[in-house]
Amino acid sequence: MAFSHPLARGAKVWTARGPDGAEQRVLVIVTTIPLEPNEKGYKKSLVERLSRAAHDYLADSKEAASFLLMSRLRDWRAGMA
Secondary structure, eight states: OOOOOTTEEEEEEEEEEOTTSOEEEEEEEEESSOOSTTSTTOOHHHHHHHHHHHHHHHHHHOSOSEEEEEEOGGGOOTTOO
């Protein structure tokens, strides 16, 4: 079962490799909600709601060990580090 949530625009499980070659499965969730407190329109409650849903999904599915919330690439501003 794939991760699905009204605040998520897409999600996929990826395999990440550490410097030592160890692999870890990570659920990457793309969203349009602002994720940083200094961003216009940021709402802590929405970020927490999406994070809770991701935690619940990981606990139920065992598909991945962790998750990452990220903004859509086209929402990134030039000069952000």
